[in-house]
Amino acid sequence: MLFSRRNVKVKKEDKGSLEEIVMRIQLGEDGLRESLINDYQPFVKTVVSKVCKRYIDQTMDEFSIGLLAFDQAIDHYKEGQGSKFLTFADMVIRRRLIDYIRKEARRKKHEWLDSETDDPEESEESLIHQQAALDSYQKDQESQKRREDILDYQRYLQEFGLSFEILSQQGPKHADSRNNAKHIALTLVKHPELSGNFLQTKQLPTKELLKYVSCSRKTIERNRKYIIAIALIYLGKYTSLMTYIEPESLD
Template sequence: MKAKKLQPITTESTNAFTLEDRIHKIQQGDEKLRNVIIDSYQPFIKKVVSKVCNRFIDHTMDEYSIGLIGFNEAMDQYQRGQGSKFLTFADMVIRRRIIDYIRKEARQTKTIYLNQTEIDEEGQQEESYIQQRAAIDFYEAQCQVEERLEQIEVFKQLLLDYDITFNVLSKNCPKHVDARENAKRVAKTLADHPEMAQHLKVKKQLPIKDLLQFVSCSRKTIERNRKYIIAVALIYIGGFSALQSYIEPETL
């Protein structure tokens, strides 16, 4: 009988756990799994770092080591309820660590040259430093745009779990500023209470009875603005920092 050809074992085929499930196990102390995940996602780390640096990065470079530290940090800091997948979160953490590293290197380079060169060279180094800073600022702005678009897409998909679309949300947004601000306060109250936040995430419904114990508005008001309150609460609960402007107080 002809023997079956064995398929290579990968981290995705070892079990039915999602990557997020594995990250949770790592946070509970599974260091062996941590090493497996780090080893498996080296290409991902190199890709993110190379994109930030705008050049090829391999495992021998300092930038790769910084990316590795960022990936490891992301595994420790990731929270399932924040509304994004782990790799999206890890991408963001790695980018920030690399940008911080570039900034630090730029400052050190400037200090070294200003201490060791003549005045005519000093001007050239200052110009080079300014150009490098402008490049970093431009890239940061691009990252912010990308992060906002990524969070909008994740938030959009999250809302579908509650049968809410952006179109429906725009139609259910309170028209008056004071009504919107009141709804935001209700949403913030919900998000600040873990039990109510958990109720919303699990049952996909507002815990209206519990909310009424903490807010001054009526049941009718909460029910009328239900979809808007849910959306705002999810921004708080999910930590959608790029959507923060949506929940900032407005001028009455």
């Protein structure tokens, strides 16, 4: 076990939102790390038990993997990425456990196939069922992440006076127009001085954009809402929505 089980609590003067505490740890207040990990052992145990579909106690390897994943989540969490820390930590723990379960399944496969008393076909069938269950679980997780991203993205759009309904009614109708708008949005995102101005004013910096793109002011203005919507997917780091902003085939 890499972490002490002492019942250490974050001091009253150290309290803040969970995300603030995580940021402080990342900035060097590492004394808060062990306290945070100890305080959230019940959370880790709950997530691990759900993934493994059985009770997990603190002596099991799966629990240690969950704690390590929680510690990694502290280091890799970023504010403004569209999710709270516990949502992010839940995802990291689940991914680490799935990797572990897959490795164990592969190891057991070799042990089963090397055993004279085991039936290779039965062992292979069991592994297929395990893999199918893991694949189904992964798809469920991806769907959940997409739902969360969509809800957060919807709120982000509202800050700019946009909605899905507006975009469906006023977005470009032709693939080449949409592709051009996506290119403009990506150009905006790639230049920090443009994206910073955009986020501050909530207006497209059209004049500055024209220095980097080969289209007219009229084109930008006509597709302004769609360009903003695409740029917000990039800026909000909504990874599950990235497929919606890939260039479309013109065939």
